[in-house]
Amino acid sequence: MTVVERREIALVDLLDRLLAGGVVITGDVTLRIADVDLVRIDLNALISSVNRNVPSPFGD
Amino acid sequence: MTGLRYVYAVCRPFGAALQSQLAGVADDPPRLLPHGDLVAVVSHVPEADFGEAALRDHLEDLDWLTATARAHQQVVDALTAVTTPLPLRLATVFKDDSGVRVMLEEREAAFRRTLDRLDGRVEWGVKVYVEADPAQQAQSARPAASAEPAPKPASGRDYLRQRRRQSRANEDLWSRAEQFATGLHATLSDRADGARLHAPQNPRLSGAAGRNVLNAAYLVARDASEEFVEMVDRTKDDAPGIRVELTGPWAAYSFAGETEEEGS
Numbered sequence: 001m002t003v004v005e006r007r008e009i010a011l012v013d014l015l016d017r018l019l020a021g022g023v024v025i026t027g028d029v030t031l032r033i034a035d036v037d038l039v040r041i042d043l044n045a046l047i048s049s050v051n052r053n054v055p056s057p058f059g060d
Numbered sequence: 061m062t063g064l065r066y067v068y069a070v071c072r073p074f075g076a077a078l079q080s081q082l083a084g085v086a087d088d089p090p091r092l093l094p095h096g097d098l099v100a101v102v103s104h105v106p107e108a109d110f111g112e113a114a115l116r117d118h119l120e121d122l123d124w125l126t127a128t129a130r131a132h133q134q135v136v137d138a139l140t141a142v143t144t145p146l147p148l149r150l151a152t153v154f155k156d157d158s159g160v161r162v163m164l165e166e167r168e169a170a171f172r173r174t175l176d177r178l179d180g181r182v183e184w185g186v187k188v189y190v191e192a193d194p195a196q197q198a199q200s201a202r203p204a205a206s207a208e209p210a211p212k213p214a215s216g217r218d219y220l221r222q223r224r225r226q227s228r229a230n231e232d233l234w235s236r237a238e239q240f241a242t243g244l245h246a247t248l249s250d251r252a253d254g255a256r257l258h259a260p261q262n263p264r265l266s267g268a269a270g271r272n273v274l275n276a277a278y279l280v281a282r283d284a285s286e287e288f289v290e291m292v293d294r295t296k297d298d299a300p301g302i303r304v305e306l307t308g309p310w311a312a313y314s315f316a317g318e319t320e321e322e323g324s
Contacts, residue, residue, distance in 0.1 A: 012266040013185055013307050014129050016258045016275065021313030022149035023070070023174070025163060 063104040064111070065154040068135045069145035069311070070164065070171050071099045076142040085131045086110070093157060095164045098171055101139060102160060110153050119151065136311045144179050146171060147311050174316065181253060182285060182309035184278050186292055187261070188244065189270035189303040190237040233301050240299050241274035251288060254279035256314045270303060277314035285309060 066085050073094060084090045088103040108114060118124040132150055139145035154160045164171070213219035249255040260272040280288045289306065296304050 009130075009133065009307070010266060011126055011129070012261050014133055015125075015265075016185075016261070017147075017183075017277075017310060017313035018129050018132060018150035020258060021277075021316055022147045022152075023316045024149045025152055025167075 064107055065093075065157060065160050066103045066105045066110060067148050067152050067154060067160060067163075068101045068103070068132055069139055069147045070175075071101065071139060071143050071145045072175055073097065073099050074143040078142065079138040082135055082138055083131060084135060085128055090135045093160055095161045096168060098164050098168060100160050100164055101135065101145070102157075103135075105153065110151070115151055115153070136313075140182070140309075140311045144175065144181065145311050146175055146178060146316055147313050148316075178279070178312045178315060180283075181279050181281050181312055181315075183312045183314055184252075184280055184285070184288060184292075184309060185305075185307035186244070186248060186274070186276050186278065187272055187305045187307075188237065188241045188274035189268060189272050189305070190233060191270040191301050191303055236299065237273050237302050240302050244295055244304070245274060245276055248276070248278050248288070248292070251284070251291065252278035252280050254315050258314070268305075277310075279312055279315045282309075 066088075068085075068090060078090065078092075082089055084103040086103060086105040086109060088105060090101050090103050093100040093102050109118060118128070129150060136145055136147045154163065213222055245255070245257075256277045258275040258277060260275050261268065263269075263271065266272070278288070292304060292306050
């Protein structure tokens with residue numbers, strides 16, 4: 001397999017990169033929504049809304 | 061003149077045209093905002109959806125998050141076809157063009173350093189999963205209303221013996237998986253210009269079978285990518301009960317930060 005099939009990208013793989021990767025910009029010019037902790041909290045909320053019994057993927 | 065500015069990525073100026081049918085976040089096709097020798101790629105987005113409070117709410121809405129993440133990815137992906145973009149974190153929003161320009165100016169040196177480091181490179185994702193233990197799988201796959209009932213252990217001692225055998229097999233698989241993942245990560249890191257570990261994925265979100273024990277990203281030169289992919293592919297049949305998945309090529313999302321340095 002030298003050619004990689006470009007099937008639809010899984011959302012989790014995308015979120016790994018978009019929520020934990022990319023340049024984080026802080027400072028007065030932004031609306032400060034790119035805060036890592038904030039996004040992690042949001043993702044945790046998301047997961048618990050999918051299933052309340054699943055522990056956080058971020059561990060501790 | 062109204063609206064906020066959503067920034068996808070920062071690039072060096074590039075000659076080629078962007079793919080014309082990009083929807084962009086909030087259905088606003090991406091525009092180029094050059095400043096100095098950098099270009100920010102932006103969309104105009106409504107404050108009603110991208111103001112701080114609205115955004116906070118939206119980020120907890122899986123449908124919204126999915127649509128926004130995909131739109132963001134499509135733009136960054138299109139940029140990857142014509143240049144090496146430096147992607148920003150999802151939902152990085154500025155008040156106006158001049159806010160974007162100020163940001164470009166303030167961080168110019170760091171952006172240029174990072175763009176140099178990433179130039180001509182892409183990211184590959186490699187995940188390792190431990191499949192469920194085959195014996196266990198066979199047992200749970202047996203239909204409940206099967207004509208023949210599953211053989212019952214003759215005694216309590218048999219039952220315990222069975223359980224012990226089972227858990228020893230599981231431990232064995234686990235330690236093999238750990239060794240396999242550690243070895244694979246070392247081999248791939250060696251061949252890559254950078255490596256980063258992401259948190260193992262939650263199976264409830266990924267829907268993937270088995271348990272994710274390695275979720276890594278590797279920064280690889282484009283012209284070394286074919287070899288890298290082949291190397292990953294060769295490992296795939298090495299280990300029964302263990303599954304390797306490759307994703308990419310991605311823009312270098314996982315390597316966009318200054319090496320562990322906070323931009324402030």
